[in-house]
Amino acid sequence: MNIQAVTTKIVSTLGNKESLIPIMIKDGVDSASLTYKSFKEGGSIEGFDRAIDEFGTQLIWIGGIPFYKKLINNTIYKFKNISPKVDPRIIANKEYSKWALDNAKGYINKSKTQGVKDAISNCLKDGGKTAKNLYATKVIAATALTLGTFFALTKAKQKNTKNQVLKEMQEQTKAQSINIYDTNNEIFNDIKSNNPSFKGIGKKAIEAVMFNPVHNMKIIDAGITGERLACSRNKTEFCEHAIKEGGFLFFIYGFGNLIEKGINKFSSAVLKKPIDLPIDVLMDSSLNNALNNNTIMKDISKLPKAAQSLTDKLNFIMQNPDNIAVQAAKKAKIVSLTKDVYGNSVIDTSKYIDMKAFDTLSKNLTELDKKFKMSNESVKTFLNKAKGLKVASVMANIGVSCLFLGYIIPKAIYKYRQMKTGTTKFHVEEDIKNNKK
Numbered sequence: 001m002n003i004q005a006v007t008t009k010i011v012s013t014l015g016n017k018e019s020l021i022p023i024m025i026k027d028g029v030d031s032a033s034l035t036y037k038s039f040k041e042g043g044s045i046e047g048f049d050r051a052i053d054e055f056g057t058q059l060i061w062i063g064g065i066p067f068y069k070k071l072i073n074n075t076i077y078k079f080k081n082i083s084p085k086v087d088p089r090i091i092a093n094k095e096y097s098k099w100a101l102d103n104a105k106g107y108i109n110k111s112k113t114q115g116v117k118d119a120i121s122n123c124l125k126d127g128g129k130t131a132k133n134l135y136a137t138k139v140i141a142a143t144a145l146t147l148g149t150f151f152a153l154t155k156a157k158q159k160n161t162k163n164q165v166l167k168e169m170q171e172q173t174k175a176q177s178i179n180i181y182d183t184n185n186e187i188f189n190d191i192k193s194n195n196p197s198f199k200g201i202g203k204k205a206i207e208a209v210m211f212n213p214v215h216n217m218k219i220i221d222a223g224i225t226g227e228r229l230a231c232s233r234n235k236t237e238f239c240e241h242a243i244k245e246g247g248f249l250f251f252i253y254g255f256g257n258l259i260e261k262g263i264n265k266f267s268s269a270v271l272k273k274p275i276d277l278p279i280d281v282l283m284d285s286s287l288n289n290a291l292n293n294n295t296i297m298k299d300i301s302k303l304p305k306a307a308q309s310l311t312d313k314l315n316f317i318m319q320n321p322d323n324i325a326v327q328a329a330k331k332a333k334i335v336s337l338t339k340d341v342y343g344n345s346v347i348d349t350s351k352y353i354d355m356k357a358f359d360t361l362s363k364n365l366t367e368l369d370k371k372f373k374m375s376n377e378s379v380k381t382f383l384n385k386a387k388g389l390k391v392a393s394v395m396a397n398i399g400v401s402c403l404f405l406g407y408i409i410p411k412a413i414y415k416y417r418q419m420k421t422g423t424t425k426f427h428v429e430e431d432i433k434n435n436k437k
Helices: 003-014 021-042 044-080 094-102 116-123 129-172 203-209 213-230 235-269 279-283 285-293 296-301 310-319 324-331 355-375 379-421 427-436
Strands: 107-109 337-339 345-347
Touching: 021 044, 021 235, 021 379, 044 129, 044 213, 044 427, 094 116, 094 310, 129 213, 129 427, 213 235, 235 379, 235 427, 279 324, 279 379, 285 296, 285 324, 285 355, 285 379, 296 324, 296 355, 310 324, 310 355, 324 355, 355 379
Parallel strands: none
Antiparallel strands: 337 345
8 A cells, every 4th residue: 555545544534524533533632631631630549530431431432332233233133134234314215215226236245145135125124114213223222322331430430439549548547446438428429419410312413413423422422521510529520521521522523623624715715726525536546537638527517407306316326437426426435335246346225325415525526627727737736735735634623633632621620620629639539538537
């Protein structure tokens, strides 16, 4: 794999709005820096408390939903004889499902030799009702179980921290006949009744996250934030969680993307290099050839009009593999591919094709072609500048977010603690000792 291929892969992953990798990187920096700061400022007990909380949460946050979804796929879906790989948005649309069934050629899983046609057909046996309900149940159950697992981790962590403090006190008072380990007042009862509680997931929120892993993760983050605030062991910890979680959510889902969008707009308006296309498309030889041959607008003009039927639009994608918009859609993963029985790449009709995303991609190709013709530059020079700006846009998003999450937010938390308590030491530890005494 050459340098260009490696760069494309990295930037493609980091710049993908539906990928969890960029979020995981930002969260990893946030967790590591806060843990280090906790050991340094709060002492070993807080350091271990923070390490369990941050890295345990990260493990549940990243792996919880995929684990529970896979568990449901391998149990309930198998029992119902329904393939979990058929997108329920296809099943929910009669016109789409008919097209998908008529044009199915590939295999979802060769090892099980379950053809796409068979998989879609099974999902449609009762009009798609079972498949749609099962998918909705899976998303809700996986989300709820993940939040439940995090709640259990929080309780276990708090109990462990309390026991560590009590153990330390016991070692310091061995000469006294005091039974420090009287745990009638368990940490489970230490939560103040006036703290906020997590209210659950509304219907609209469920619908919004149903088909997007990043949006699904937002629900998990909202639940984790609610649980952390509700389970705060004192008012100072509550405010520290509010600073940490508020900053995390803002820089993970808001500010970083605003930076990237700002650079994209500046690049298009001022530098005349539109970079809204995915890096995979900008790096693809088919785009280079289309610009060289001046065929982009010719291909775009052949696309189905807005008033045409969904079947017409889907048929166009199926029947025009050489069209630049179709080639770009495949590179951007808007159109998914699989292998047929002969090993040839074919469109996987069990995967949903988002026509809005396809239309946006076509508009971005049109804008790129327009700016290229105004540039008086060679194709190579124009695309190299666009690629460089795209890389800068994505890396600025990651870099600025990591700076705030890894340095500024942790510093703000301990600055607040010092202002509130007069020290950076672990106030929860002191509370446990004072309550015991």
